[in-house]
Amino acid sequence: MACEFEMILSGPDPAYLEQVADLALDEITRLDGALNCFDPASEVSYLNAYAARAPVIVEPSLFELLAVARDVSRETDGAFDITAGPLIDLWRKAERTGREPPSEAIGAALTRVGMEHVTLDESSNSIQFDREGVSINLGAVGKGYAVRRAVEIIREYGIESALVSAGKSTVYGLGTQPDGEPWRIGIRHPDRLDERVAAVEPRDEAMSTSGGPRQRDAAVEERFEHIIDPVTGRPAQTDLISATVITPDPALSDALSTAFYLRGRAFALDYCRAHEGVRALLVEAVGEGEF
Amino acid sequence: MKQEDAGLTRRQFLKGSAATVAGIGAFGVFTEARGEAIGPNDIINAAIIGTGAQGCSLLGKAVKVANVSFVACCDIQEKNLARGLSIAKGAEGYRDYRQLLDRKDIQAVIIAVPLYLHAPIAVDALRAGKHVLCEKMMAYSIDDAKQMLRVARQTGRKLQIGHQRRYDPNYQHAYKLVNDGVLGKITHVRAQWNRNGSWRRPCPDPKLDELVNWRMYRRCSQGLMAELGSHQLDVVNWMLGETPRAVMGVGGIDYWKDGREVYDNVQCIFEYPSGIKLQYQSLTTNQYDGFAEQFMGDKGTLVISTDRALLFREPKAEQLVWQDMAHKEKLAGKEGIVLDASKTPRLQQQQAQGEKIAGEVKVKKDDYMLELEDFFLSIRDGHEPFCSPRVALDTCVASIKANEAMEKLERATIPPEVYRA
Numbered sequence: 001m002a003c004e005f006e007m008i009l010s011g012p013d014p015a016y017l018e019q020v021a022d023l024a025l026d027e028i029t030r031l032d033g034a035l036n037c038f039d040p041a042s043e044v045s046y047l048n049a050y051a052a053r054a055p056v057i058v059e060p061s062l063f064e065l066l067a068v069a070r071d072v073s074r075e076t077d078g079a080f081d082i083t084a085g086p087l088i089d090l091w092r093k094a095e096r097t098g099r100e101p102p103s104e105a106i107g108a109a110l111t112r113v114g115m116e117h118v119t120l121d122e123s124s125n126s127i128q129f130d131r132e133g134v135s136i137n138l139g140a141v142g143k144g145y146a147v148r149r150a151v152e153i154i155r156e157y158g159i160e161s162a163l164v165s166a167g168k169s170t171v172y173g174l175g176t177q178p179d180g181e182p183w184r185i186g187i188r189h190p191d192r193l194d195e196r197v198a199a200v201e202p203r204d205e206a207m208s209t210s211g212g213p214r215q216r217d218a219a220v221e222e223r224f225e226h227i228i229d230p231v232t233g234r235p236a237q238t239d240l241i242s243a244t245v246i247t248p249d250p251a252l253s254d255a256l257s258t259a260f261y262l263r264g265r266a267f268a269l270d271y272c273r274a275h276e277g278v279r280a281l282l283v284e285a286v287g288e289g290e291f
Numbered sequence: 292m293k294q295e296d297a298g299l300t301r302r303q304f305l306k307g308s309a310a311t312v313a314g315i316g317a318f319g320v321f322t323e324a325r326g327e328a329i330g331p332n333d334i335i336n337a338a339i340i341g342t343g344a345q346g347c348s349l350l351g352k353a354v355k356v357a358n359v360s361f362v363a364c365c366d367i368q369e370k371n372l373a374r375g376l377s378i379a380k381g382a383e384g385y386r387d388y389r390q391l392l393d394r395k396d397i398q399a400v401i402i403a404v405p406l407y408l409h410a411p412i413a414v415d416a417l418r419a420g421k422h423v424l425c426e427k428m429m430a431y432s433i434d435d436a437k438q439m440l441r442v443a444r445q446t447g448r449k450l451q452i453g454h455q456r457r458y459d460p461n462y463q464h465a466y467k468l469v470n471d472g473v474l475g476k477i478t479h480v481r482a483q484w485n486r487n488g489s490w491r492r493p494c495p496d497p498k499l500d501e502l503v504n505w506r507m508y509r510r511c512s513q514g515l516m517a518e519l520g521s522h523q524l525d526v527v528n529w530m531l532g533e534t535p536r537a538v539m540g541v542g543g544i545d546y547w548k549d550g551r552e553v554y555d556n557v558q559c560i561f562e563y564p565s566g567i568k569l570q571y572q573s574l575t576t577n578q579y580d581g582f583a584e585q586f587m588g589d590k591g592t593l594v595i596s597t598d599r600a601l602l603f604r605e606p607k608a609e610q611l612v613w614q615d616m617a618h619k620e621k622l623a624g625k626e627g628i629v630l631d632a633s634k635t636p637r638l639q640q641q642q643a644q645g646e647k648i649a650g651e652v653k654v655k656k657d658d659y660m661l662e663l664e665d666f667f668l669s670i671r672d673g674h675e676p677f678c679s680p681r682v683a684l685d686t687c688v689a690s691i692k693a694n695e696a697m698e699k700l701e702r703a704t705i706p707p708e709v710y711r712a
Contacts, residue, residue: 015549019493030348041657046355049654059351060377124380157493 001032001143003167009154010161010178020157024150024164031149034062035142037085037135047127048085048135055119055126063125065138065145065251066118072141072255073115076271079259081230085137086112091228091235106233113230144170144208144254151250169209170254173202187244187281198281206250210257211242211283229262239264244281252278329398329671331358337399337667338363338421340388340412342375345426346403349453350378352660353401356667365391368502388412392419399449399670402426405505406512410435413450417442422449424666428521428690429683431513436687437712440680451666451676452683454525458661461600462526464630465593468602469530475590475608477567480527482584484519485574489547490555507551514553515542515573516690524561525678525686526584526595527569534685534710535561535569538693539702546576559693571693594627601627685710 005028009017034043047056058066069082086109090101112133119128138145143166150164151172162174163183173183182203186196200207210227227236243260245253260268260280268280329335335358339350342364354361361379365388366372372384385391392400392415400416402409402425410430416423423443429452430436443450456462469477494503505511506518528534540559547555556576561569583596590608594601603625604610618629656664662678669676688710696703 015489016493019489019491022488023493040655043351045654046656057354060374125378158495 001036001146001166003143003169005146006165007150008163009159011159017159020154020159024153027149027153028146031061031142031146034059035138037137044136044138051127052129052132052134055121055124055128057124057126060125061149063120065141066120066127068251069141069255070115070118070120072252072259076259076263078114078231079262080140080255081113081115082136082138082141083113083115083117083134084228084230085135086133087228087230087233088137110233140258141251141255143167144206144250144252147172147206147250170206170250171202172206172250174204176203187283197283200244200246200281202246205246205248206253207244207246208250208253208257209242209244210261227258227261236262238262239284241283241285243268246279247277331671333358335359335398335667335670336362336396337401338365338391338397339375339379339401339403340365340391341403342366342371343403347374347378349401349403349659349663350375353663354379355660356663359667363391363394363397389415392416392421397421399667406517407431407510410439413439414442417446417448417450420446420448422670424451425453427453427683428513428517429680429687433688433691433709436684440684440712443680449666449669449676450680451669452678452680453662454522454678454683454686455658455662456522456526457529457678458665459658460655461630462595465595465600466530468630469586469593473591473602474586474588474593477531477586477588479587480567480569480584481587482523482527482569483572483580484523484582485572485578485580487576487578489549490575491549507553509552512553513691513694515557516693519573520557520571520693521686521690523571523584524689525682528685528689529682530586531563531565531567533563533565535689535705536564537562537702537704538689538696540693540697541700542697554697557697559697561689561693600630602630603627684712
């Protein structure tokens with residue numbers, strides 16, 4: 001997942017907390033191995049290689065994650081799509097060469113993109129693709145899912161106060177801080193990196209942020225917007241600098257932050273109004289945020 | 292003592308890796324005394340006993356093996372059983388493994404239970420007519436391990452032990468280089484598995500601690516030498532083609548004073564009949580050196596770890612022709628050649644020049660998957676699994692003797708008859 005996972009656990013027995021933290025981090029490591037499409041030995045690589053030929057049974061966590069991804073894809077009209085791998089590869093090569101891909105190449109890649117090419121069979125935990133060339137990339141939801149699993153383990157062992165962070169782009173606040181104060185997470189100003197445009201206090205909630213080049217790292221010069229629209233096949237054209245989603249499920253917040261960033265302010269506001277429990281903080285080009 | 296089967300033949304390995312989702316080659320032989328043939332496309336009904344963390348990890352891969360159906364899972368803990376059943380959808384759940392073994396339709400069983408239960412359950416399974424893949428280390432005691440091997444012989448059932456590193460393509464590649472003499476005369480080996488963590492799982496209920504943390508208790512576990520060391524002892528025995536004749540060492544409970552009964556650090560020296568010495572260490576307090584085996588010869592050094600292998604040439608050794616084409620990297624300031632069984636020399640050359648190769652490997656089966664495929668293939672075609680009970684017994688003997696040596700603080704000799712079953 002190419003990021004650092006950090007956690008703060010609070011409780012009376014430090015040795016016990018460390019054991020639980022180790023267990024949660026072991027699960028994250030396991031998921032990293034399973035979900036990484038750049039690792040030839042991963043479960044996802046196996047799926048991408050064989051699922052067009054015959055149904056491939058996957059382990060329950062991967063199946064669960066793919067089901068979440070399918071549902072979010074439906075609800076966002078394809079703005080979030082884990083089959084966008086062929087497009088991501090195309091624009092990654094473009095980033096190296098500095099040349100935009102030709103329209104024919106984008107068109108060809110688009111024929112292999114779309115959750116309609118993926119069939120999930122819950123009776124056997126199996127996945128099948130309806131054509132060769134379809135591939136799954138879980139980069140936009142994997143971190144959120146790993147945080148979800150870590151929090152489940154932490155809860156299972158009776159811990160009520162914790163903070164779990166995946167690369168600081170998805171954070172989960174479990175309960176409150178030991179002194180009863182809420183966990184407090186700041187959203188960085190896009191230009192003045194030492195300043196915060198807002199603070200969020202997630203309690204048994206996750207928050208995930210997706211953003212353009214300025215949000216990610218001001219020092220990195222990028223030729224093309226790194227978030228690709230799975231519907232158009234081209235880099236995101238959005239009125240947002242960043243989108244932060246707050247919701248109880250970290251996998252959902254991770255996925256929706258990408259969709260909101262892609263589709264922009266109006267889409268994000270409509271979605272939040274129609275879905276209880278989902279909130280968003282959007283940073284627009286003028287530098288003002290809005291819930 | 293020389294090992295009987297020092298290496299996986301190319302034919303056996305190709306057979307083992309040929310199984311895919313689409314099916315396997317066309318052969319079918321009589322594999323059992325009763326004359327029951329299992330053809331290449333016949334479904335093998337399998338089960339798993341022990342669906343804790345390791346069992347579920349294995350099961351998650353085993354359900355992908357072509358023409359194998361998992362029909363039953365067993366675990367004494369409800370939570371573990373539920374997890375196993377969520378992986379093997381449609382399988383029946385059992386809390387008592389004997390009821391599972393009573394089923395006539397089950398042909399193969401994977402056993403992933405605490406070490407002290409390996410022998411009793413494996414022996415019961417073999418006597419019930421099942422082929423068995425048992426997690427490593429083979430058994431808690433040398434006598435137990437020998438009994439498993441004898442019962443497998445008597446029943447004619449396949450018994451394979453889970454030293455899965457033998458199946459790793461990088462290790463296979465390294466084995467060829469070692470046996471081609473690329474390192475020259477090997478004089479020493481160093482191996483370690485160093486981690487930083489208590490190795491203890493959280494257990495809110497103290498009454499369940501022996502069940503959850505069995506690795507910490509002497510009546511259940513042989514500690515670090517079995518749980519970690521046995522993997523590496525097996526690799527070294529395999530690479531060298533011999534087994535230790537003596538061992539000495541020291542261990543202790545020096546840091547994790549949490550009531551555990553097994554050492555939290557071990558360091559041993561094994562002597563091989565050829566004169567080669569193996570230094571072995573496993574720590575739970577520092578992970579700097581991580582996991583690796585280092586074979587030292589008068590012409591070169593081979594360092595193998597989980598995801599790569601590096602070959603270092605001794606200054607006075609000749610340069611081999613292919614070394615110029617090889618991809619090189621630095622490790623601790625020294626330049627070494629990166630070995631990767633998945634890449635051809637041409638790909639290595641191009642990669643050294645910084646090109647992205649379209650033909651790069653996108654998928655490879657990991658060692659667990661290859662181990663599982665070998666097991667089920669051995670049931671179909673009758674070949675002896677690459678990790679046979681014979682080689683697993685050798686590893687088990689060496690690990691247990693190391694523990695005895697550390698316990699007594701004496702050099703323990705291992706005469707050949709100790710290895711005989």
